[in-house]
Amino acid sequence: MPSSPTAARTGSTSTTASGAGRYLLPGIAVLCVALVIASMLVGEYHITIGGLLHGDSEMWRMFFISRVPRTLALIFAGVAMSFSGVIMQRLTQNRFVEPTTAGTAEWAGLGILLCFMYIPGASPLVRMAVATTMAFLGTVVFLAIINRVRARKTAIVPLVGLMLGAVIGAVTTYIAIEGNMLQAVVAWRSGGFAHIVRGFYEPLWAVLVVAVACYLMANYFTIAGLGRDVATSLGLDYGRTVAIGVTMVALASGVTSVVVGFIPFLGLVVPNVVSMLRGDDVRKNLPWIGVFAVVLVVACDLIGRVVVRPMEIPTSVVMGVVGATAFLAIILSRRFRDSL
Amino acid sequence: MFSLIKRAGVAAALVTATVAFTACSTTSSDDASSSADGETVTISTNLGDVTVPKNPTKVVVLDNTAAETVKAFGVTPVAIPKQLFSSDQLADWADDGDIKDVGTHSEPKFDVIEDVEPDLIIGGYRFSKYSDELQKMADASGGAFIDVAASDDAEGGRVAQMSRQTEALGTVFGKEDQAEEIVADFQTKLDAAKSAATGQTVFLANVNGGKIDNGAKRISPLTEPLDVRDVFAGEAGDIHQNSGLTPEAIAQANPEWVIVMDRDAAVATAGETATPAKAVIDAQDAFANTTFKKSNQIIYLDPQFYVREGIQGYGESYQQIAGAMGADK
Numbered sequence: 001m002p003s004s005p006t007a008a009r010t011g012s013t014s015t016t017a018s019g020a021g022r023y024l025l026p027g028i029a030v031l032c033v034a035l036v037i038a039s040m041l042v043g044e045y046h047i048t049i050g051g052l053l054h055g056d057s058e059m060w061r062m063f064f065i066s067r068v069p070r071t072l073a074l075i076f077a078g079v080a081m082s083f084s085g086v087i088m089q090r091l092t093q094n095r096f097v098e099p100t101t102a103g104t105a106e107w108a109g110l111g112i113l114l115c116f117m118y119i120p121g122a123s124p125l126v127r128m129a130v131a132t133t134m135a136f137l138g139t140v141v142f143l144a145i146i147n148r149v150r151a152r153k154t155a156i157v158p159l160v161g162l163m164l165g166a167v168i169g170a171v172t173t174y175i176a177i178e179g180n181m182l183q184a185v186v187a188w189r190s191g192g193f194a195h196i197v198r199g200f201y202e203p204l205w206a207v208l209v210v211a212v213a214c215y216l217m218a219n220y221f222t223i224a225g226l227g228r229d230v231a232t233s234l235g236l237d238y239g240r241t242v243a244i245g246v247t248m249v250a251l252a253s254g255v256t257s258v259v260v261g262f263i264p265f266l267g268l269v270v271p272n273v274v275s276m277l278r279g280d281d282v283r284k285n286l287p288w289i290g291v292f293a294v295v296l297v298v299a300c301d302l303i304g305r306v307v308v309r310p311m312e313i314p315t316s317v318v319m320g321v322v323g324a325t326a327f328l329a330i331i332l333s334r335r336f337r338d339s340l
Numbered sequence: 341m342f343s344l345i346k347r348a349g350v351a352a353a354l355v356t357a358t359v360a361f362t363a364c365s366t367t368s369s370d371d372a373s374s375s376a377d378g379e380t381v382t383i384s385t386n387l388g389d390v391t392v393p394k395n396p397t398k399v400v401v402l403d404n405t406a407a408e409t410v411k412a413f414g415v416t417p418v419a420i421p422k423q424l425f426s427s428d429q430l431a432d433w434a435d436d437g438d439i440k441d442v443g444t445h446s447e448p449k450f451d452v453i454e455d456v457e458p459d460l461i462i463g464g465y466r467f468s469k470y471s472d473e474l475q476k477m478a479d480a481s482g483g484a485f486i487d488v489a490a491s492d493d494a495e496g497g498r499v500a501q502m503s504r505q506t507e508a509l510g511t512v513f514g515k516e517d518q519a520e521e522i523v524a525d526f527q528t529k530l531d532a533a534k535s536a537a538t539g540q541t542v543f544l545a546n547v548n549g550g551k552i553d554n555g556a557k558r559i560s561p562l563t564e565p566l567d568v569r570d571v572f573a574g575e576a577g578d579i580h581q582n583s584g585l586t587p588e589a590i591a592q593a594n595p596e597w598v599i600v601m602d603r604d605a606a607v608a609t610a611g612e613t614a615t616p617a618k619a620v621i622d623a624q625d626a627f628a629n630t631t632f633k634k635s636n637q638i639i640y641l642d643p644q645f646y647v648r649e650g651i652q653g654y655g656e657s658y659q660q661i662a663g664a665m666g667a668d669k
Contacts, residue, residue, distance in 0.1 A: 044589030045626075058629065065625045066588040116549075120616075177447060180423050183603055187549035194584035195551040198625055304584075310572060310593070311554065312584035 024277065025288060032291050035298040039071045042302060044310050065198045073196045074298050074315075076204040077260050080252035082293035083214045085267020086282060087245045088139075090225035092146060095275075096158035096331075098267030099135075099253040103165030107138025108250075108257035109189060110172045117179050124203050124258060132254030138168065139246045155331075189261055192314030193301055196260065204259050210252045211290070217244060218283035225280070263316050265323025266293055272330050296322070383508040385486045386464060386494055386501075387471065392484040395514055396459035402442065402467040402474075405490040405650040407433075409506050409522065410462070412652075413515045418456045421445065424466065426644040429652070445470075450477065457481040460512070464489030486512075490650060498561040502526065502651040526655040530565065532662035537566035540665065543595040543632070544570055547617035548603035552624070554585050555601045558646055562657055563599065571595045587626035596631050597665070598638045601645055639664050 051059040085098035099105045111134030115127045146157050176185040220241045223231045231238050270293045274285050304313035382391045401407050401417040404424050419440035433439055443449040445466040463474045464487030478485035488508045494501035503523045510519025546555025571593040602617035627633040641657055
């Protein structure tokens with residue numbers, strides 16, 4: 001393992017935060033709080049701190065209808081995507097895998113399209129169930145394929161995922177064209193938080209379950225990350241761990257896809273950056289991963305909200321630009337050069 | 341996308357080959373002599389004057405803005421893009437097994453058009469990027485290709501073009517009188533809407549995939565001749581179509597009227613509730629204190645609005661607007 005000044009050694013030295021990490025992580029925590037407050041205060045409707053303090057009922061009403069749900073949705077989506085990324089990276093032993101590079105999100109999308117077509121009047125709960133089922137199926141297919149791939153530590157694994165995702169995406173587009181549903185698919189696929197208000201974000205609370213489960217299961221995922229043989233010899237029921245992990249990923253990405261669409265790169269960039277700073281202890285890293293993901297997703301959303309007011313640029317677009325840059329930086333960094 | 345490019349390429353190659361073998365001399369676009377039987381008329385189109393065979397029998401209608409007029413004239417086409425045409429007003433055509441399906445503008449089946457050897461291809465609008473191919477196909481079969489579509493790029497705007505389009509089609513099919521009636525009827529409805537619209541503020545909404553968005557791109561051609569003010573026009577509003585709009589921004593803009601294009605309904609399966617958009621808008625807590633919600637000033641356009649977009653669809657919408665805004669006085 002090549003060592004660089006900013007990257008702590010993997011595994012055993014996880015508690016030793018490096019110099020940069022010591023200041024960076026508290027800084028990120030402060031930034032997170034600031035961004036969440038900003039997210040509550042930025043928007044088109046006239047809401048001021050003064051007005052809120054004076055108890056302006058109309059301002060408070062809109063605050064709870066629009067700003068609070070949106071901010072919660074951002075937090076939930078950030079946590080869902082980044083935790084899914086962590087789980088998938090451990091299970092595949094590959095750092096470049098997450099729901100949008102493994103095709104999981106595309107499968108969820110296919111589920112939503114089928115839902116649009118065959119049960120158009122479906123409640124969000126039904127849509128979630130269908131999307132989650134398809135995401136589960138997709139993740140299982142992906143894992144089955146990469147189980148046959150020897151080179152776990154290379155870029156081949158995410159490439160397989162991207163290819164699989166592209167195939168499923170193409171199938172989705174084809175069905176959408178045949179059913180004259182392309183517009184609806186495009187509208188839904190552009191992940192954005194613009195339409196998130198009270199009454200439209202509530203399914204995301206399900207993400208909390210995934211987050212808690214992920215935290216409880218964290219040590220198992222860390223062990224699973226050592227590979228099937230090592231994990232089994234350490235007494236881990238590898239098959240069951242994988243099954244639970246896949247279910248959690250499916251639930252998180254299924255719910256997120258239904259409510260806000262795709263958010264690319266989040267699950268890839270955040271866990272990797274936190275691993276660079278703190279090592280690979282999943283349990284200890286999870287809170288930081290959550291905080292960092294919220295910072296990233298809220299920041300991207302705020303940029304999208306401000307630049308073309310009163311319209312918005314979907315968060316996924318901003319995240320695509322930021323995430324792709326970070327992704328390249330990670331790939332080209334010394335830490336991973338050997339493993340490519 | 342690949343298959344589209346490939347198919348277009350194959351189609352173009354086939355057409356080129358056919359033209360080369362059968363009629364080496366045919367280079368001019370409006371070559372009337374090739375349609376030997378009977379007289380021809382010259383009409384003005386969006387691409388200049390074109391000579392077309394009068395009362396053509398094998399007509400391919402690709403432009404949905406012209407379709408209802410062609411139907412009103414009692415003409416049955418040989419091929420249409422079935423998915424693009426209104427499933428209400430043009431259901432007869434879609435259900436007619438003798439009428440071939442051309443696919444859609446995103447995946448057109450040009451071989452179908454070649455097979456029917458059309459006397460006339462009515463293209464343009466959604467198919468405007470294929471004008472060259474369509475011209476070649478028309479040349480190959482000795483027919484004509486016209487683009488009289490009511491598009492926003494047409495001279496004088498979409499609404500002005502609608503009347504010219506109807507008159508041109510009337511000339512082609514020998515239904516001048518009926519065309520005049522359609523235009524007069526449309527003008528009456530437009531005038532009524534004009535006199536009802538007196539400076540109101542509007543939000544042009546598109547409800548798509550359960551999201552409420554700015555639908556100005558599609559609806560503003562409709563409201564353009566009227567004296568209404570789009571609350572999101574200008575500034576960023578007209579540049580960033582379909583990028584996203586928060587319910588709170590709509591509440592802040594507080595328009596007097598909302599004109600809704602129900603994209604979800606247009607693609608909904610037959611037999612479903614007609615206005616999914618109404619359910620989406622009614623569920624919005626953020627709209628509770630807005631003018632349009634309080635006085636119930638929301639106009640839901642025909643669910644098929646976005647696939648009709650012809651003189652009949654616009655006429656009905658003007659009638660609707662005149663009724664709603666006029667009753668308000």
